[in-house]
Amino acid sequence: MKQMLFLLTFLFLFLHHPATSSAADLTQLFLNGTKVNTEVPPQIIKGNTVVPVRVIAEKLNSKVAWNEAKRKVTVDKSGTKIEFTINDPTVYVNGKGFTLEVAPLLDNGTSLLPLRFIAEHLGIKITWDEVTRSVFLSSMETTATSANTETLSTLQSIQSSENDVSVQADRSITTDLFVLENPNRIIMDIPYSKAVSSLKNEIPVHSHLVQKITYALFSDQPTIARVTIDLKEKVVASTIQNKEKNQITLQLAQASHPVYKVVIDPGHGGHDSGAVGITGRFEKNFTLATALKVKTLLDQDSSFKTYVTRSDDTFIPLEDRATLANRIPADVYLSIHANKAASNIRGTETFYSRENSISFAQIIQNHVLEATGFPDRHVKQANYKVIKDTTMPAALVETGFLSNSEEEAALFSENTQNKIASAIVDAIREYLSIK
Ligand SMILES: [Zn+2]
Numbered sequence: 001m002k003q004m005l006f007l008l009t010f011l012f013l014f015l016h017h018p019a020t021s022s023a024a025d026l027t028q029l030f031l032n033g034t035k036v037n038t039e040v041p042p043q044i045i046k047g048n049t050v051v052p053v054r055v056i057a058e059k060l061n062s063k064v065a066w067n068e069a070k071r072k073v074t075v076d077k078s079g080t081k082i083e084f085t086i087n088d089p090t091v092y093v094n095g096k097g098f099t100l101e102v103a104p105l106l107d108n109g110t111s112l113l114p115l116r117f118i119a120e121h122l123g124i125k126i127t128w129d130e131v132t133r134s135v136f137l138s139s140m141e142t143t144a145t146s147a148n149t150e151t152l153s154t155l156q157s158i159q160s161s162e163n164d165v166s167v168q169a170d171r172s173i174t175t176d177l178f179v180l181e182n183p184n185r186i187i188m189d190i191p192y193s194k195a196v197s198s199l200k201n202e203i204p205v206h207s208h209l210v211q212k213i214t215y216a217l218f219s220d221q222p223t224i225a226r227v228t229i230d231l232k233e234k235v236v237a238s239t240i241q242n243k244e245k246n247q248i249t250l251q252l253a254q255a256s257h258p259v260y261k262v263v264i265d266p267g268h269g270g271h272d273s274g275a276v277g278i279t280g281r282f283e284k285n286f287t288l289a290t291a292l293k294v295k296t297l298l299d300q301d302s303s304f305k306t307y308v309t310r311s312d313d314t315f316i317p318l319e320d321r322a323t324l325a326n327r328i329p330a331d332v333y334l335s336i337h338a339n340k341a342a343s344n345i346r347g348t349e350t351f352y353s354r355e356n357s358i359s360f361a362q363i364i365q366n367h368v369l370e371a372t373g374f375p376d377r378h379v380k381q382a383n384y385k386v387i388k389d390t391t392m393p394a395a396l397v398e399t400g401f402l403s404n405s406e407e408e409a410a411l412f413s414e415n416t417q418n419k420i421a422s423a424i425v426d427a428i429r430e431y432l433s434i435k
Contacts, residue, residue, distance in 0.1 A: 028134040031059050031124075033191030033222040035176050040110040042135060048102045049128075049135060050112040060122055060139055066111075073104070073111050075122075082121055086111060093121050127219065132178040132187050138221050153246070155195040155225055158203045160213055165203075165229055166249040169193060175239055175248050184231040188239075188250060189218060193225040203227075209235055209252050260432050262298060263307045263325040264424075265335040265386060266291035267396075270315025275340035277402030277412075284313065286402070286411050287336045293421035294336075303434050322389035332360060332428060333394035335386050338411055340403045349377035351396040353388040360393040363427045371423035372416065374400050374407060393431070397424075 027044075029036040029051060036059065042051045053075065054064045062077035075082040084091040089103040091113075104113050115135065119126045127136040153169040167173065167190065178187040195215055203213035211230040218226035234255040241248050266287035268274030274283025291308055298306040307328060309321040325333045339349075348369045352361035361379045369376055377398075387394040399420055400407035410416040429435075 028132070029056075029137065030134055030176070030189075031056065031137045032139060033136075033189075033219075033224050036137075038110075040107045040112065042115070043107070043112065045102045045105075049115040050102055050105065051115045051118065051135070052110045053104075053113045053118060054111065056118060056124075056137070057122065060124070062122065071106070077122055080121060082118075084111075084113065091117065125221065129218075132180070132189075134178075136219060136224075138219075151192060152223055153190075153193040155190065155193055155199060155215075158195075158199065158213065158215060158227060160203060160206045160210060162207050163209070163253065164249050164251050165207075165210070165213060165227070166247055167227060169246045169248075171246055172243050173246060173248055174241065175250075177237065177239055177250070179237050181234070184234050186229040186231065186235075186237050186250065186252075188227040188229070188248070190225040190227070190248070192223055194223050195225060207252065209233060209254060257303060259305050260303060260331045260428075260434070261305045261307065261328050262428060263309065263328065263330040263333045264291045264294050264298075265309040265321050265325075265333065267335055267337040269310050269313055272315055275338055275402045277338075277340075277408040278343060278405050279408060281402065281408060281412055283338045283340075283402055286338050286399075286417075288313065290399075290417045290420055291336050293417055294334075294424050297421055297425045298428070301434075303432075304428075318385040319389065321386050325390045325392065325394070330390075330392050332431065333387070333390045333392055334364065334424065334428070335384075335394070335396040336424075337396060337398050339398040339401045341401055343403050343405070345401055346404050346407055347375035347377035348372050348400055349398045350379050351382045351384060351387060351398070352379065353381065353383050353394070357387065357393045357395055360431050361395040363431045364395045364397050364424065367423035367427035367430070368397050368399060368420055371419040372400055372407075372410065374410075 027042045029038060029042055036055055038052045038055050040052050042049055053073065057064050057075045060077060062075050065074045071086040073084055080094060082091065082093050084104045086106045087103050089100045091098050091100055100114055100117060102114050104111055115126060123139060125138045129136060153171045153173045155167055155169050157168045159166050173190050173193055176189040180187065194217060199215060201215050203215060205213055209232055211232050214228045216226050218224045236253045236255050238251050239248055240251065268284035268287060276282060295306045295308050298304040309324060310316050350361045350365035352358050365379045384396050387396050400411050402408045402411065
């Protein structure tokens with residue numbers, strides 16, 4: 001009756017907390033090559049991995065009993081009897097007491113015990129895999145049968161095409177898939193399998209999404225084959241199992257990402273030359289050249305759709321520039337300028353008009369300032385029409401002073417323009433949190 005109650009409690013908790021075991025970043029447990037779905041994820045407490053004892057013990061054909069009144073768990077496994085009480089660090093094995101560093105605990109109705117202790121007393125070998133952040137357990141008894149070569153599948157080939165990677169075996173295979181980030185890669189573990197000796201460790205790649213495909217025998221006890229797919233970018237992955245053909249196909253699709261609309265506004269143009277530099281050079285030419293460099297860089301990245309308010313020496317009224325950005329509607333707006341004052345005045349400054357533009361202006365200032373190396377004139381508020389009448393985060397950068405001979409020379413150099421352009425792109429990426 002007690003066991004029945006325990007089971008019901010377990011089912012209830014399981015049904016009501018289905019998400020707890022599926023979060024991707026949690027430690028996963030594998031027993032003899034098969035994933036163990038635990039109602040409560042393994043946890044690390046004071047450096048000890050604690051795991052749900054019941055699910056593991058039952059998979060090892062042990063009997064588990066729970067005494068609700070005494071909060072006591074008894075695990076019975078052919079001659080070994082483990083008894084423990086929740087929150088009591090003393091655990092009894094066949095009547096002999098052991099003191100644990102971490103006392104047994106109850107989490108969501110599930111009792112957890114330090115993994116090392118369970119493993120030692122139930123005869124399990126533990127392997128921690130840092131790559132997939134998983135704990136692999138193998139019991140001595142069952143591996144004796146799985147080591148029998150008759151039950152092993154032989155992987156005959158691993159092939160890559162543009163959108164998939166397929167594994168061909170001589171009998172039916174299954175896989176545990178790990179989709180990992182930083183770096184982006186996919187691990188396909190194929191339990192009870194081993195590759196034919198002629199299979200190369202590095203598989204030729206025929207996909208623009210994939211960097212490298214490698215094969216290795218991950219574990220010998222039990223036998224687990226591991227195919228590692230290093231990716232060039234984040235992908236959406238799924239597998240198709242074809243039992244008749246003894247084949248598993250990993251399908252890869254480009255992960256969709258948001259596309260940000262960016263408006264780059266080269267100041268002035270046409271009859272409006274903007275500032276005239278100390279040697280007579282026009283601001284409008286500097287702003288256009290630099291804006292087009294920014295556009296070229298942004299266009300290389302599919303995260304952006306880039307617009308320029310002018311792409312040649314044309315006069316565009318200020319209100320038309322703001323209207324264009326609002327109509328798109330753009331996600332960010334940057335107006336590029338250069339300044340004029342007394343010849344000894346120098347420096348880079350960035351303006352915002354509205355509250356929602358302060359952080360964008362600050363990030364632009366940080367990056368552009370670093371690129372120019374000019375004095376820091378900081379971020380300031382000013383109601384310039386293009387940054388006031390636009391609605392999205394908008395900034396106007398005064399990169400430097402054309403009235404200063406040193407800054408004019410730098411701003412008209414290819415080198416400084418390229419540096420400013422890539423600084424602006426870095427700033428936009430940082431602001432939009434694009435990696
Ligand atoms: Zn200007």
